[in-house]
Amino acid sequence: MSNRLHEPGLALHVEDLTVSYHGKPVLWDIDFDIPPGVMAAIVGPNGAGKSTLIKSVLGLIPPMAGHVTLFGRPYRAQRKRVGYVPQRSSVDWDFPTTALDVVTMGLYGQLGWLRWPGRRERRRAMEALAMVGMQDFAGRQISQLSGGQQQRVFLARALVQQADIYLLDEPMAGVDATTERAIVELLQRLRDEGRTVIVVHHDLQTVRCWFDWLLMLNVRVVAQGPVEQVWTAENLRRTYGGQIALLDGDTSITAPAGPAARASGAS
Amino acid sequence: MLGDYTLQNVVMGALLLGAISGVLGSFAMLRRQSLLGDTLSHAALPGVCLGFIMAGSREMGSLMAGALGTGAVAALMVVLLTRYSRLKTDAALGIVLSTSFALGVVLLTFIQGMNNAAQGGLNAFLFGQAAATLRSDLLLMAGITALALILVLGLWKEFKLICFDPGFARAQGLPVLLLEVVLTVMIALAVVVGLQMVGVVLMAAMVIAPAVAARQWSPRLEVMVPLAALFGMAAGVSGALISTLGRGLATGPLIIICVSGFVLVSLLLAPRRGLLWEAAFRLRQRRRLRQQQLLTRLYRQASWHGEPRRGSGRKLADDDCDPRTRRVVRQLEQRGLVGCHDRHWMLTAEGHEAAARILAQLEGRAT
Numbered sequence: 001m002s003n004r005l006h007e008p009g010l011a012l013h014v015e016d017l018t019v020s021y022h023g024k025p026v027l028w029d030i031d032f033d034i035p036p037g038v039m040a041a042i043v044g045p046n047g048a049g050k051s052t053l054i055k056s057v058l059g060l061i062p063p064m065a066g067h068v069t070l071f072g073r074p075y076r077a078q079r080k081r082v083g084y085v086p087q088r089s090s091v092d093w094d095f096p097t098t099a100l101d102v103v104t105m106g107l108y109g110q111l112g113w114l115r116w117p118g119r120r121e122r123r124r125a126m127e128a129l130a131m132v133g134m135q136d137f138a139g140r141q142i143s144q145l146s147g148g149q150q151q152r153v154f155l156a157r158a159l160v161q162q163a164d165i166y167l168l169d170e171p172m173a174g175v176d177a178t179t180e181r182a183i184v185e186l187l188q189r190l191r192d193e194g195r196t197v198i199v200v201h202h203d204l205q206t207v208r209c210w211f212d213w214l215l216m217l218n219v220r221v222v223a224q225g226p227v228e229q230v231w232t233a234e235n236l237r238r239t240y241g242g243q244i245a246l247l248d249g250d251t252s253i254t255a256p257a258g259p260a261a262r263a264s265g266a267s
Numbered sequence: 268m269l270g271d272y273t274l275q276n277v278v279m280g281a282l283l284l285g286a287i288s289g290v291l292g293s294f295a296m297l298r299r300q301s302l303l304g305d306t307l308s309h310a311a312l313p314g315v316c317l318g319f320i321m322a323g324s325r326e327m328g329s330l331m332a333g334a335l336g337t338g339a340v341a342a343l344m345v346v347l348l349t350r351y352s353r354l355k356t357d358a359a360l361g362i363v364l365s366t367s368f369a370l371g372v373v374l375l376t377f378i379q380g381m382n383n384a385a386q387g388g389l390n391a392f393l394f395g396q397a398a399a400t401l402r403s404d405l406l407l408m409a410g411i412t413a414l415a416l417i418l419v420l421g422l423w424k425e426f427k428l429i430c431f432d433p434g435f436a437r438a439q440g441l442p443v444l445l446l447e448v449v450l451t452v453m454i455a456l457a458v459v460v461g462l463q464m465v466g467v468v469l470m471a472a473m474v475i476a477p478a479v480a481a482r483q484w485s486p487r488l489e490v491m492v493p494l495a496a497l498f499g500m501a502a503g504v505s506g507a508l509i510s511t512l513g514r515g516l517a518t519g520p521l522i523i524i525c526v527s528g529f530v531l532v533s534l535l536l537a538p539r540r541g542l543l544w545e546a547a548f549r550l551r552q553r554r555r556l557r558q559q560q561l562l563t564r565l566y567r568q569a570s571w572h573g574e575p576r577r578g579s580g581r582k583l584a585d586d587d588c589d590p591r592t593r594r595v596v597r598q599l600e601q602r603g604l605v606g607c608h609d610r611h612w613m614l615t616a617e618g619h620e621a622a623a624r625i626l627a628q629l630e631g632r633a634t
Contacts, residue, residue: 086435105428109439141487
């Protein structure tokens with residue numbers, strides 16, 4: 001790959017991305033861009049390929065075709081600028097380790113071979129734990145934490161990397177309303193610092209008040225752009241198909257309002 | 268007794284085997300690959316036979332090289348089967364294990380038919396023959412163990428991360444596949460160390476048991492791994508010493524029985540995770556909750572009656588003649604929280620305070 005930058009003005013640029021699993025397309029010819037400094041949600045029904053998309057961006061799943069650049073360079077060259085929060089259910093929480101230790105793992109990639117984490121790493125991990133309000137649980141064995149606390153530990157592990165782009169896979173799954181709000185406020189603070197936050201999200205109720213950028217996905221890209229422009233009944237119907245009955249109760253969606261009318265509603 | 272040359276060899280071999288299998292078994296267990304050790308050790312048998320056929324003698328080096336070779340093939344087969352077929356890991360491990368063991372037994376009988384005088388004791392690799400350990404074997408075993416320990420120390424944080432969260436490890440740029448291969452090869456090496464001592468059939472226990480026992484006692488990987496090594500070494504030495512008590516007692520199986528004893532004790536007694544410990548804890552907890560519940564009930568009734576400490580004692584004594592409640596009342600009486608007054612049960616001053624505290628705590632949690 002040449003050293004030339006490809007779309008350096010975009011935090012994330014995905015072109016022609018196609019991913020298949022067992023001969024079935026999971027993502028089909030995906031094109032999308034996310035500008036820097038936004039908080040973006042990726043929404044779509046189950047099996048739409050949301051997690052697969054995140055994993056392909058991180059190079060965890062080899063694509064059949066297409067390419068991904070972050071700030072103009074492939075992921076391999078930008079690893080240190082990307083923070084990743086996997087789904088909480090992807091690991092065994094009975095693993096013999098403490099909350100502080102898990103957060104320190106976020107620094108392993110920067111530490112380099114043969115080096116053990118020392119006082120400096122532990123201090124940074126403590127700071128990250130404090131940011132998510134978990135400093136009192138640093139020495140706690142991770143299986144003794146509640147679901148919301150585990151999620152916050154995972155978040156702290158990404159925060160400690162001090163990345164420019166954060167990719168989060170369903171960080172709000174299975175946490176209570178208080179924790180959810182705390183996580184959102186933290187993510188919004190990151191965005192206000194100029195970082196880019198990309199979240200796989202499953203709760204349509206909250207999309208409009210929390211996010212400012214939206215990608216609607218169902219194997220293919222249905223719509224993308226600023227939330228107030230993309231959030232239309234038509235787009236939702238095209239993304240979720242028959243499941244739209246679930247949304248009909250929300251009058252603001254069915255109401256035939258133009259993008260401008262809703263722009264004032266978005267925070 | 269320890270001056271005995273053979274015993275010295277056996278004890279040293281057992282120490283080495285305990286250390287390497289405890290350390291590597293911990294990582295295998297945490298990656299949910301405890302059975303990998305089993306498969307690799309059974310796959311070592313055809314390798315040992317092939318090594319013998321090629322070298323024409325029971326020379327340790329070629330036997331071990333053969334064991335390593337077939338172990339590697341077996342590990343590769345498991346990886347291919349899980350990746351390209353619909354088999355799950357356990358089924359793939361089972362198939363490769365039984366196939367290679369059958370192959371090994373066939374080769375073993377074939378060698379016995381060759382009438383080669385040098386074959387003597389080749390089937391000792393099935394259950395090990397610790398007493399036949401030579402100083403040169405020990406040197407090889409020590410070299411392998413040292414290599415494994417150095418690798419684990421050097422790659423500690425990498426191994427930890429790929430065991431806990433391999434996806435995150437890859438996103439961090441770690442060569443996860445390579446590290447997994449290194450771990451697997453090292454387990455195959457540990458199997459080679461154990462062949463002479465405990466044999467292919469029982470080697471799996473050496474990989475699994477010390478790790479399982481150690482996990483019971485510690486919630487930290489940094490403690491668990493050395494502890495597993497310690498358990499492995501202690502079992503090795505005890506087994507070796509016990510085998511000297513009687514004539515012709517097999518060392519290998521005794522080592523495995525010792526390590527199984529560690530597992531049994533750990534599963535039952537370890538704080539927080541032990542079965543008995545947990546049962547006792549739950550019993551204590553339930554008794555405490557019952558007492559608290561009754562205290563707050565009396566408290567509520569007392570405030571209902573407008574009398575600060577009076578509970579509806581007659582109800583407790585007569586209507587609620589459920590023996591469990593009476594037992595709890597008696598427990599509270601012993602603790603001085605409840606007193607009997609004129610056939611009425613009443614909260615004492617301490618009981619009143621305790622009940623108020625419990626309720627305040629419950630409310631504090633809700634906010």
